[in-house]
Amino acid sequence: MDAEQFREFGKAAVDYIADYFETIRDRPVLSNVQPGYLGDLLPKDPPQNGESWRDVLQDVDRIIMPGITHWHSPHFHAYYPTAHSFPAVVGELMSAGFGVVGLSWIASPAMTELEVVMMNWLGRMLGLPEEFLNCSEGPGGGVIQGSASEATYVGLLTAKEKKVKDLMEEDKNLTEAEIKGKLIAYSSDQSNSSVEKAGLLGSMVMRLLPTNKEGQLTGETLQEAINKDKAAGLIPCYVVANLGTTPTCAFDNLEELGPICKKENVWLHVDAAYAGTAFVCPEYRHLMKGVEMSDSFNFNPHKWMLVNFDCSAMWIRDAKYLVEAFNVERIYLKDQHKGLAPEYRHWQIALGRRFRALKIWFVLRIYGVEGIQKHVRNQIGLAKYLEDLVKKDSRFESCSCSMGLVTFRLKGDDSLSKKLLQKISDRKNVFLIAGHLNGKFVIRYAVCSRLTEKRDVDFSWKEITEAAEEIVPSKISSQDIPDKKSIHALDIKTLNGNIEKSK
Numbered sequence: 001m002d003a004e005q006f007r008e009f010g011k012a013a014v015d016y017i018a019d020y021f022e023t024i025r026d027r028p029v030l031s032n033v034q035p036g037y038l039g040d041l042l043p044k045d046p047p048q049n050g051e052s053w054r055d056v057l058q059d060v061d062r063i064i065m066p067g068i069t070h071w072h073s074p075h076f077h078a079y080y081p082t083a084h085s086f087p088a089v090v091g092e093l094m095s096a097g098f099g100v101v102g103l104s105w106i107a108s109p110a111m112t113e114l115e116v117v118m119m120n121w122l123g124r125m126l127g128l129p130e131e132f133l134n135c136s137e138g139p140g141g142g143v144i145q146g147s148a149s150e151a152t153y154v155g156l157l158t159a160k161e162k163k164v165k166d167l168m169e170e171d172k173n174l175t176e177a178e179i180k181g182k183l184i185a186y187s188s189d190q191s192n193s194s195v196e197k198a199g200l201l202g203s204m205v206m207r208l209l210p211t212n213k214e215g216q217l218t219g220e221t222l223q224e225a226i227n228k229d230k231a232a233g234l235i236p237c238y239v240v241a242n243l244g245t246t247p248t249c250a251f252d253n254l255e256e257l258g259p260i261c262k263k264e265n266v267w268l269h270v271d272a273a274y275a276g277t278a279f280v281c282p283e284y285r286h287l288m289k290g291v292e293m294s295d296s297f298n299f300n301p302h303k304w305m306l307v308n309f310d311c312s313a314m315w316i317r318d319a320k321y322l323v324e325a326f327n328v329e330r331i332y333l334k335d336q337h338k339g340l341a342p343e344y345r346h347w348q349i350a351l352g353r354r355f356r357a358l359k360i361w362f363v364l365r366i367y368g369v370e371g372i373q374k375h376v377r378n379q380i381g382l383a384k385y386l387e388d389l390v391k392k393d394s395r396f397e398s399c400s401c402s403m404g405l406v407t408f409r410l411k412g413d414d415s416l417s418k419k420l421l422q423k424i425s426d427r428k429n430v431f432l433i434a435g436h437l438n439g440k441f442v443i444r445y446a447v448c449s450r451l452t453e454k455r456d457v458d459f460s461w462k463e464i465t466e467a468a469e470e471i472v473p474s475k476i477s478s479q480d481i482p483d484k485k486s487i488h489a490l491d492i493k494t495l496n497g498n499i500e501k502s503k
């Protein structure tokens with residue numbers, strides 16, 4: 001394919017994506033295909049001779065699109081959002097277009113340097129302590145990882161190396177193997193599955209401690225667990241605190257956990273994968289009070305900050321530990337710029353790195369901080385709106401509402417809510433998933449798509465209540481009819497309008 005054909009193919013592909021977004025609201029959010037559908041539609045072998053891009057694009061529409069789950073449909077409310085914005089899509093295109101691999105500063109100076117500045121911008125936007133930033137005097141710094149999972153794992157490996165070094169300095173008779181066999185990590189039973197996985201990958205027992213009724217890990221629980229382990233001769237090493245758990249978006253109290261980690265010389269990593277974006281709005285920063293006591297902090301711009309997957313922002317208070325843990329020098333990697341710019345390959349698992357900073361830069365310049373704040377506030381407002389609808393229907397109970405996530409259930413036995421979710425799923429018009437809260441089955445409703453508006457929440461509620469009608473018929477009473485004026489203080493239409501304009 002030559003550059004002229006690329007122009008045509010590329011423009012046609014951009015048109016295809018733009019058309020897709022203009023029609024996404026009207027597509028059923030869930031696909032209708034059966035497992036194995038694609039194998040039957042594709043030839044057994046690759047084509048011997050090259051084909052025309054037009055045929056390929058046609059097949060995308062014919063056989064790929066039917067198997068797509070529409071994550072950016074305003075009727076997608078499962079999991080958490082995965083970010084999407086047109087500026088970020090163009091950022092991805094440019095990154096692929098340049099096709100550089102940033103394994104050192106000289107391998108593409110702009111790539112390292114834009115990443116350094118973007119991590120400073122993001123840190124400032126969130127109000128993180130200055131010592132975490134690349135631009136601070138000290139050894140702190142930020143890096144873009146591929147995922148929150150990797151950040152948690154990198155934090156664990158760094159904590160492990162630091163602990164081994166500290167203890168071997170204290171006692172020359174100890175061996176590395178002796179220490180490593182006794183290290184223990186802690187998080188809560190509400191933490192993401194990736195936290196447990198980090199323990200498995202890093203060969204460190206990860207204790208998932210019980211949480212309180214609000215889904216938070218308390219200082220008391222952590223201290224008890226640490227005391228018990230120490231009494232048994234084990235060595236506490238790593239704690240993962242959650243700011244915005246996956247089941248209910250609960251926030252651990254860092255002011256309680258931080259001092260314990262300091263006192264016990266345990267590495268404190270903060271997993272704010274989804275909810276970290278909310279700290280762009282100053283009114284939510286109280287939820288990260290105590291963050292200055294953490295050793296590493298991570299959130300995913302690829303979840304709620306409109307930067308397409310993959311893009312996970314991680315800061316380390318003292319990057320020296322990280323570089324010491326991961327530094328493997330080879331002669332072909334040496335260059336004369338050592339020390340003047342971070343060599344990010346020592347901050348991550350892989351050697352190669354993508355040019356991810358570009359899409360952050362595009363999004364932040366084209367939306368501005370204000371555009372991101374509006375997006376966050378708008379989505380929180382929509383979640384509150386759904387919570388109000390749930391509360392007004394006496395058949396339902398609202399179980400939690402935090403950030404853009406609401407959980408609710410039908411009053412009574414779990415089987416009723418299970419049946420309800422099954423019926424909603426069978427209709428395939430909105431996509432919701434289940435959760436558990438305090439031992440009860442709940443339905444999770446996350447505001448995910450940036451296209452979601454009040455009318456889409458109304459649509460969801462209609463889907464939910466129509467399905468509920470078949471399980472618990474409502475007695476029509478004036479109480480159950482939502483009062484339009486009191487529903488929602490924000491004028492969501494206006495907010496959406498502003499975001500559109502700011503693009």
Ligand SMILES: *Cc1c(COP(=O)(O)O)cnc(C)c1O
Nearest residue numbers: 147148149192194244246273274
């Ligand atoms: C989504 C999520 C993760 C996993 O994020 P990845 O970037 O996909 O690894 C981890 N922790 C929390 C709290 C999450 O919400």
